[in-house]
Amino acid sequence: MGVQTQTTEDTLQSEDGLDQYLSFKLADEEYGVDILKVQEIKGWEGVTSIPNMPDYVLGVINLRGTVVPIIDLRKHFELETIPFGKTTVVIVVCVNDEEHGQRTMGIVVDAVSEVHNIAMTDLKPAPEFGSACSTESIKGLATQDNKMLIMLDIDHLMNFGVLQAIEQHDTEKEKPAGINKGE
Amino acid sequence: MNRENIISKALEKGLIGENDELSDERVYNLIFAPGFSTAEQISDVSGRGVGMDVVRRNVRDLGGNVSISSNDGAGSTVTIRLPLTLAILDGQLARIGDETYIISLVSIVESLQMPREHISSVTGQTELFRLRDEYVPVIRLSELLGTKSGKTDLEDGLLIVVESDRQRHGLFVDELLGQQQVVIKSLETNFRQIQGISGATILGDGTIALILDVPGLIQRHLEDCNRRQQRLSAVAC
Numbered sequence: 497m498g499v500q501t502q503t504t505e506d507t508l509q510s511e512d513g514l515d516q517y518l519s520f521k522l523a524d525e526e527y528g529v530d531i532l533k534v535q536e537i538k539g540w541e542g543v544t545s546i547p548n549m550p551d552y553v554l555g556v557i558n559l560r561g562t563v564v565p566i567i568d569l570r571k572h573f574e575l576e577t578i579p580f581g582k583t584t585v586v587i588v589v590c591v592n593d594e595e596h597g598q599r600t601m602g603i604v605v606d607a608v609s610e611v612h613n614i615a616m617t618d619l620k621p622a623p624e625f626g627s628a629c630s631t632e633s634i635k636g637l638a639t640q641d642n643k644m645l646i647m648l649d650i651d652h653l654m655n656f657g658v659l660q661a662i663e664q665h666d667t668e669k670e671k672p673a674g675i676n677k678g679e
Numbered sequence: 680m681n682r683e684n685i686i687s688k689a690l691e692k693g694l695i696g697e698n699d700e701l702s703d704e705r706v707y708n709l710i711f712a713p714g715f716s717t718a719e720q721i722s723d724v725s726g727r728g729v730g731m732d733v734v735r736r737n738v739r740d741l742g743g744n745v746s747i748s749s750n751d752g753a754g755s756t757v758t759i760r761l762p763l764t765l766a767i768l769d770g771q772l773a774r775i776g777d778e779t780y781i782i783s784l785v786s787i788v789e790s791l792q793m794p795r796e797h798i799s800s801v802t803g804q805t806e807l808f809r810l811r812d813e814y815v816p817v818i819r820l821s822e823l824l825g826t827k828s829g830k831t832d833l834e835d836g837l838l839i840v841v842e843s844d845r846q847r848h849g850l851f852v853d854e855l856l857g858q859q860q861v862v863i864k865s866l867e868t869n870f871r872q873i874q875g876i877s878g879a880t881i882l883g884d885g886t887i888a889l890i891l892d893v894p895g896l897i898q899r900h901l902e903d904c905n906r907r908q909q910r911l912s913a914v915a916c
Contacts, residue, residue: 544778544887546866546873547824556870556879558887563879565870599869659871 514613517638519645520587520605523575527605528612528638528647535588535600537608540580550665552658554604557586564588566602567658583607591654601654612645614638619647633657680749682706684717707747707755711735766863770880770890772856773839775820776828779888780852781861781880786893788840788847790855793817793833805904808838808849815840815849818900820891823875829853843894850896863890875899 517528543555543566552571556563566586570577586602593599619636633653638645682703689695689709709715716728738745742762749755770781771790797809798817806817817838821829830836830853838849861880866873877892 544879544889545826546870546889547826547875548873556866556887558881558885561864561881563864563866563869563881563887601869662871 513615513617515616517612517614517645517647518587519609519612519640520585521607521609522569522573522605525575526609526643526645528614528645529587529589529650531611533589533591533650535590538586538588538602540584540586540604550662553662557602559588559600559602562600564600564602566604567654568604570604570606572658572661578606580604581606589650589654591651593651593655596655599654601658612638612640614640614645614647622646630657680707680710680747680751680755681717682749682751685709688715688717704746704748707749710747711745767860768863768880768890769858770861771839771858772882772888773837773850773852774854774856775824775852776826778824778826779856779882779886780820780824781888781890782839782841782850782893783890784858786841786843788842790837790839793836793838795834798833804907806833808833810840810847810849813847815847817849817851818896819851820896821851823896823900823903841893843897846897848897848900850891850893861888861890 516531518531518534519526519528521527538559541557543557545555546553546565552568554566554568556565558564568577584604584606585608586604587608588600588602591599591601619638622631622634622637624631633649633656635647635649638647685706686695686701689706689712690697692712692715694709694712694715695701710717711731711734712728713732714728715731716726718726721727735745738759738761743760745757745759747755747757768781769784771784771787773780773782791810793808798806799809800806806819807814808817809815815838817833820826821831830851833851836851836853837855838851839855840847840849861882863878864880866876866879875892875895875898876889877895878890879887880890882888
């Protein structure tokens with residue numbers, strides 16, 4: 497399988513300085529992801545679950561011969577979960593990590609909306625939310641058609657938000673029982 | 680490599696005719712012929728014309744091929760091509776709940792049903808199965824792997840006796856599904872290493888089955904037992 501080398505966003509910006517973002521819906525919120533990171537969009541077909549993972553790691557799927565992990569963003573952001581419907585899709589993204597290199601991962605979202613052209617300069621910085629999503633995973637907030645779009649830094653969200661959270665989940669399980677209250 | 684030497688040797692051995700068209704590639708690959716050597720003196724590791732022939736035969740047996748290119752005075756390159764599907768495992772498919780898992784046949788000693796009278800427990804915690812003249816600890820895979828469904832009554836399922844580090848353990852599964860060769864796909868490429876799982880494979884119908892890592896599972900089971908033990912003693916205090 498060919499692997500495309502990842503070029504930086506700067507070199508691929510169009511002349512008017514606009515970047516393209518794919519927006520998707522999660523509950524009543526709209527999020528945006530840099531379209532250059534999106535490999536494909538797949539319908540939801542079911543996963544093979546992986547033992548002893550936090551609930552937002554749904555499992556893995558077979559993507560034309562590659563094993564790709566699928567993350568449920570509703571569960572990860574601690575939003576209320578709904579049963580998967582006709583518009584539920586998996587956005588397959590290629591994220592970069594300095595140490596590991598490229599990873600292909602999938603995120604389950606309620607529906608994809610459209611592609612927007614937004615300039616980096618139009619992004620307003622995100623205030624401290626104190627939410628399940630750390631502000632480092634958010635590049636900024638944009639306004640499009642009177643709606644607020646939360647622009648995600650998908651590299652950070654997957655590598656730190658998700659994978660590091662899994663590491664912590666593992667180490668917590670290993671704590672001896674005495675420390676856990678109410679056992 | 681010296682093209683002239685090879686050609687003259689090959690002519691001598693009758694491997695090529697006087698007027699044969701000789702591309703560089705063909706000339707250099709002549710050295711793979713059995714018994715072919717341009718060495719004047721035989722040492723204890725070379726010169727008999729056997730080595731390259733053995734290499735080519737072995738590589739071909741593995742489903743690959745080997746070739747040589749050379750630039751006089753600049754160096755030679757030997758290229759060995761082997762197919763990716765060498766990461767193959769002979770596995771036993773087993774069903775636990777709704778999921779199919781794979782256990783390497785190499786680790787399996789035997790598989791059997793457990794009659795009630797041979798099952799016993801120690802300190803109400805560990806379950807043991809009497810297998811002829813030894814006691815084998817039973818590991819309930821559905822608990823270890825967190826699968827939601829799965830048989831709970833030991834008599835209803837099957838026990839796969841595995842050996843790791845010269846110690847035997849029994850893995851409790853619902854059903855045995857068959858044996859096949861599977862291609863190992865890495866979980867670490869796109870995700871991370873998981874204790875107890877050594878990889879994944881794609882079955883004939885496109886679904887994924889996780890390949891169990893027997894030593895990792897046993898380790899995890901022991902850790903779980905210890906943790907449970909500590910919890911009980913903490914409560915008792």
